[in-house]
Amino acid sequence: MRRPRSVETADVEGKRVLVRADLNVPLAAGEVADDTRIRAALPTLQWLLDHGAREVVVASHLGRPETADDRERLSIAPVANRLRSLLADDRVRLLENTRFEPGETSNESGFARELAEGMDIYVNDAFGSAHRAHCSTEGVAHLLPAYAGLLMLAELEHLGRLLGEVEHPFVIVAGGAKVDDKLAVLENLGGRADRVLIGGKMAEQMREHNPLSFPVELPVDVVAASAFAEDAEAHVATVDAVPAGWLGLDIGPATAEAFGAILREARTIFWNGPMGVFEWSRFAAGTRAVAEAVAAADAYSVVGGGDSVRAIQEFGLADRVSWVSTGGGASLELLEGRDLPGVAAIPEG
Numbered sequence: 001m002r003r004p005r006s007v008e009t010a011d012v013e014g015k016r017v018l019v020r021a022d023l024n025v026p027l028a029a030g031e032v033a034d035d036t037r038i039r040a041a042l043p044t045l046q047w048l049l050d051h052g053a054r055e056v057v058v059a060s061h062l063g064r065p066e067t068a069d070d071r072e073r074l075s076i077a078p079v080a081n082r083l084r085s086l087l088a089d090d091r092v093r094l095l096e097n098t099r100f101e102p103g104e105t106s107n108e109s110g111f112a113r114e115l116a117e118g119m120d121i122y123v124n125d126a127f128g129s130a131h132r133a134h135c136s137t138e139g140v141a142h143l144l145p146a147y148a149g150l151l152m153l154a155e156l157e158h159l160g161r162l163l164g165e166v167e168h169p170f171v172i173v174a175g176g177a178k179v180d181d182k183l184a185v186l187e188n189l190g191g192r193a194d195r196v197l198i199g200g201k202m203a204e205q206m207r208e209h210n211p212l213s214f215p216v217e218l219p220v221d222v223v224a225a226s227a228f229a230e231d232a233e234a235h236v237a238t239v240d241a242v243p244a245g246w247l248g249l250d251i252g253p254a255t256a257e258a259f260g261a262i263l264r265e266a267r268t269i270f271w272n273g274p275m276g277v278f279e280w281s282r283f284a285a286g287t288r289a290v291a292e293a294v295a296a297a298d299a300y301s302v303v304g305g306g307d308s309v310r311a312i313q314e315f316g317l318a319d320r321v322s323w324v325s326t327g328g329g330a331s332l333e334l335l336e337g338r339d340l341p342g343v344a345a346i347p348e349g
């Protein structure tokens, strides 16, 4: 895989540095609800400060603003406050939500020039947004000497390991609802895996028809529910005994046991997507069992994608896997074997 040049090769002494970070974090009641991405951006900012940068201007989008109301709701101010509390240095300044500029997402040169104005160097550390060709992630890289930040490099390194020679057994676990988004990734990676375990809504679709060029393991039992509701009537059923019109909202205990046994023997694991509706505790056991088995395995284990990351964090197991990716869509596109525009725009290292 192509490696963009590292910020560590840049001479930043006395320079004004524009940093694109992915500080697109969840908000609740106007406050930062999860600051994982803000913390993940700190090492690069600290590196720049330690190496004498005169000014560090940070840019990020927040959400997908469209209306005038969104402009208020999606102001970057709460993120700026959290960043300041984690890294107090007068040389650091966070720009307002880049997506408030209409030119940002269409990658118009005007806004890219505005971002570059007065800056000496550009550092892209926004791995989570590297699949977007926007002004702040791509356009500006053509206007300033461009480098990759430390998080960007770490993400490429860890996820890149799955694209190279891996230790076997290599087990992939996939689930979640966005089936079509994930099929290309599975096709690209799955042929190299020894086992591909499928849960969640994806399994229902695959049972009808497996569009992949290799076999997959599907659940033998599910937690069947009478409706898509937290308090729905529910019981464990083998897959051929799910009452008509009922939904499988989690994998069942026999499947959890079988998947767990396979995962515990694995030497390489990629997990993307929960096994069921884990946000509701009655349907969380299957996802929890998978998370526990991934954590227990003596394996190089990578968890990517927003929901599975949230799950492993809520179960308190994030520090027992090898790498938790800050990228959802970006990690999937990378594993599909696609070039990420935000990476491609940085000269090779």
Ligand code: 3PG
Residues within 6 Å of the ligand: 022, 024, 063, 064, 128, 129, 132, 328, 329, 330
């Ligand atoms: C993400 O959260 O996936 C990234 O920040 C990209 O956001 P986007 O899907 O709105 O471009």
Ligand code: MG
Residues within 6 Å of the ligand: 294, 295, 296, 297, 298, 299, 301, 320, 321, 322
């Ligand atoms: Mg482990």
